[in-house]
Amino acid sequence: MKSAHKTSRLPRRVVITGTGAYVPDRVLTNADLERMVDTTDEWIVTRSGIRERRIARDNEATSDMAAEAARRALAAAGVAPEAVELIIVGTVTPDMPFPNTACFVQNLIGAHKAVCFDIEAACSGFLYGVETARQFIASGSIHTALVIGAEKLSCITDWQDRATCVLFGDGAGAVVLSAGPEERGILSTVMGSDGRLTDLLQLPGGGSRYPTSANTLEKRLHYMKMTGREVFKHAVRAMSDAAAAALNQCGMTVADVACIVPHQANMRIIEAIRERLEAPPEKVYVNLEKYGNMSAASIPVALDEAARSGRIRKGDVVLLVGFGGGFTWGAMVLRW
Ligand code: UT7
Numbered sequence: 001m002k003s004a005h006k007t008s009r010l011p012r013r014v015v016i017t018g019t020g021a022y023v024p025d026r027v028l029t030n031a032d033l034e035r036m037v038d039t040t041d042e043w044i045v046t047r048s049g050i051r052e053r054r055i056a057r058d059n060e061a062t063s064d065m066a067a068e069a070a071r072r073a074l075a076a077a078g079v080a081p082e083a084v085e086l087i088i089v090g091t092v093t094p095d096m097p098f099p100n101t102a103c104f105v106q107n108l109i110g111a112h113k114a115v116c117f118d119i120e121a122a123c124s125g126f127l128y129g130v131e132t133a134r135q136f137i138a139s140g141s142i143h144t145a146l147v148i149g150a151e152k153l154s155c156i157t158d159w160q161d162r163a164t165c166v167l168f169g170d171g172a173g174a175v176v177l178s179a180g181p182e183e184r185g186i187l188s189t190v191m192g193s194d195g196r197l198t199d200l201l202q203l204p205g206g207g208s209r210y211p212t213s214a215n216t217l218e219k220r221l222h223y224m225k226m227t228g229r230e231v232f233k234h235a236v237r238a239m240s241d242a243a244a245a246a247l248n249q250c251g252m253t254v255a256d257v258a259c260i261v262p263h264q265a266n267m268r269i270i271e272a273i274r275e276r277l278e279a280p281p282e283k284v285y286v287n288l289e290k291y292g293n294m295s296a297a298s299i300p301v302a303l304d305e306a307a308r309s310g311r312i313r314k315g316d317v318v319l320l321v322g323f324g325g326g327f328t329w330g331a332m333v334l335r336w
Contacts, residue, residue, distance in 0.1 A: 014134040015180030016334065018077025021304035022068035023054040023171040023291060030166070037162040044166045049267025053169025053292035055154045061095045063104035065172035066150035069300070070109050077176035079144060084111040084176075086145040088133055089118045090125020090296035092203065092325070093152045105148065114146070122201070123263050123324025124191075125149055125296030126173070127332055131189045133177050148174040149296035156203055158223035167265070168224075169292035173300025184315075184335045188249035190242045191330040197234065200227045201325035235269050235323040240276035242331035243321045250333050254279045257333075258316035259306055263323055264288035264298040273321070285311060295324065312336050 029052045030041035044050055056065060066089055074081060087102040094101040102116035121128040126149030133145035150172035159165050205221025206212050216222065239262065247253060254260075254277050262270050264287060274284050285306045294301060299322050306312045314336055321331040 012138050012140060012179045013182050013185035014137045014177055015185035016175045016336070017178050017180070018073045018075070018079065018176040019174065019300065019304040019307050020069045020072025020074070020076060021171065021173040021301040022065050022072065023301065024056045024060060024065070026055045026057065027052050028055050028169075033166050036159060037165060039162045039166055047266075047268070048167060049286075049288055050167065050292045051289045054171055056152050056170040060152070061104075062091055062093050062150045062152045062172070063095045063101050063108060065152070065170065066101060066105045066148045066174070067108035069150065069172035069174040070105055070146055070148055073146065073174035073176050074109070077178075079176050079178075081109045081111040082113055083144050084114045084146045085142040086133055086136055087111060087114045087116045088129040088145065088147045090121060090129040090147070090149045091118060091151055092120060092122055092125070092295055093156055094118060101150070111146065121296075121324065121328040122326055123265065123293070123295045123298065124322045124326070124328040124330050125324070126299050127320060127322050127330035128191065128328065130175065130177065130186070130332065131191060131330065134186050134189070137177060137179050143179055145177045146174060147177060148172060149298070149300045151295040151297045153224075153295055156222065156224050158220055161223070163228060164224055164226055167293050169294050171291055171294045171297045171301050173297050173304050175300060175303070186332060186334045188246045188333045189330065190246040190249065192238065192242060192328070194327045197327050200230050200234070201225070201327070232266065232269060234327055235265065236272040236276070238327065238329040239263070239269075239321045239323045239331070240273045242329050243273065243277055243319055246331035246333045247319065252317065252333060254283070256317050257283060257319045259312050260284045260319045260321070261299055261302050261306060262321050264291065264302055265293045265323075298322070307336070
């Protein structure tokens with residue numbers, strides 16, 4: 001009785017039991033971009049580290065990519081769609097303003113018992129989604145959740161703006177989360193937001209502030225706007241501070257971490273964070289040269305690659321860290 005009482009008071013540990021990813025087949029290289037805007041492969045590679053990115057088909061929506069990533073994550077976890085009780089999609093490119101993209105995914109994969117909603121926290125959307133699902137599971141209200149980061153950024157990219165169009169790509173990544181054994185799972189989470197800096201990274205048009213009109217279209221307000229250099233500085237500071245705080249919260253240091261999976265926006269940002277954390281290069285998982293910045297999809301796609309390639313093994317401590325528009329940011333430490 002005594003031990004049962006003690007166990008019931010402990011928050012349940014929440015474990016990633018499967019990962020999955022999907023990227024479209026179509027590759028857009030830096031050489032292709034040289035023919036579209038005034039840029040060079042050399043500028044893009046030295047300033048960002050990106051060499052190519054994937055672009056979804058015209059008839060391929062965010063939910064289509066999300067559903068494929070979800071199917072792969074469910075297969076890896078050995079979980080049937082009917083067992084999923086919660087679906088959260090982190091995205092800034094929903095299929096439609098409503099219904100939410102998670103409902104479209106639910107229908108596509110047949111997870112008819114799930115509660116579905118989206119989270120909009122830009123590039124931090126996946127981490128915000130995982131922490132939200134973790135709390136549902138830790139509280140005991142559900143057992144199994146599916147969290148997806150999915151983006152079709154190509155449809156909100158201004159293909160005439162060389163300062164942004166070279167940076168982004170499309171894709172989706174997913175994880176299955178379940179209550180699990182005490183020795184594994186999510187150990188700590190740190191999240192933050194700063195609404196004073198909404199102007200630095202946004203898509204102004206098409207919402208209630210600037211509803212779609214001939215004027216907003218003419219001003220190209222339906223495309224992402226970014227003050228890159230300012231975003232860069234805030235991203236480095238917020239991500240390195242959040243990563244350090246998340247490690248501190250669970251009594252760990254970088255020496256305990258086997259693999260750091262950062263948001264994949266810019267190689268120079270990743271390098272700056274790595275130096276601030278004093279982590280050796282081999283601890284950091286990087287795939288942005290292949291995909292560019294996929295916003296909420298970046299971390300789960302990288303996590304899936306790292307897990308499937310054996311870069312992350314059972315028992316390893318993994319550090320996830322992200323940053324995006326809002327600003328929003330987060331870091332999470334987990335034992336695989
Ligand atoms: O997902 C989370 C949010 N996003 C990020 O974390 C991205 C953060 N920012 C960045 O990654 C970088 O700021 C960028 C990669 C966007 C830009 O790098 P930068 O070193 O900050 O360059 P910059 O914006 O200061 O531009 C430097 C120069 C400018 O020319 P002048 O004014 O010095 O003559 C730009 O006009 O580079 C020019 N430029 C380009 N040149 C060739 C900007 N874009 C391009 C381009 N090709 N594509």
